[in-house]
Amino acid sequence: MRTFHNAVGKIEAVAAAILLMMMVLLIFSGGIARLLAHPLNWTIDFATCFFAWACFLCADIAWRRDGLMSIDILIQHLPLAVQKALVTVNHLLISAFLMYVIYAGTWLSWISRARSFQGIPSISYSWITMSLPVGATLLLITTLLKLLDHFRARQPPLSAAVM
Template sequence: MTADHGEPQSPLERAYFALGRAEAVLAAVLLVAMVVLIFSGGVARMLRHPINWTTDFATCFFAWAAFLAADIAWRNDALMNIDLLTARLPQGWRRGVEMFNHLIILTFLGFLVYAGVQLAWVSSARSFQGIPWISYSWITMSLPVGAALLALTTLVRMRRGSDSRETA
């Protein structure tokens, strides 16, 4: 992004910006769909005509929305952090600790991508109870995809350097 965090300038920055907007729209759509499905499933059950697949789809939507929302929060620096000790460090040390933390995060996310792909492969034969024609891998793929998006955001944060909450 630009120095003032406005509109992106390079094609790569524009693509990353568009990806962030698409994530936000998709997460919002999934959240609304999840609420509608759970509500309609509850009403149908109350009317003694249960719709069993609503819970399965809501579970799938929740998994995807959770990982997308995590990346949105990481992108917008909206995750909780405790900087009691690092705030007292000199700028150079603070940057070093930040880079070390990002490397730990990248390592963990790399493991999640690897393990998530394996989990999705293993669960491909499993199906939902209420919708047996859909593979359970649609849920488990949210893990490696979400971890890959979080890793991309981590790399962007590392490239940008100090984040916006840091003061001089």
């Protein structure tokens, strides 16, 4: 499972980088085209889609690397048992929230399936909203693996997940 998760992480990093580069290129080319009086209205729609997907992929990458902001100045002075309990509670709260996002994102994707992009009427808006449940699922898997590592004591009690 860990090997598969690491492989998915590498794929996420490549996909996020490609999506961010394509987003920038689309916005830039759309701006140049508009300057030349030949607007490409569809560029913003695709850039929006790429941005949504890149946000969730990058969030999982940052979570995997403990690169998210944390406030642990008070927590580090607590006894080790309390620190471990807080990390556990925090991971469980994060997991509960992500499960809600998966549910709500799936529902949102379902109800927006008939909606289309303004500049691209043949493509469903669900392509953007599916980034919610897919991204939340990736984040949930990472959170559960972090929780498992915490219980197996592979991870120090203070991490980016504390507060």
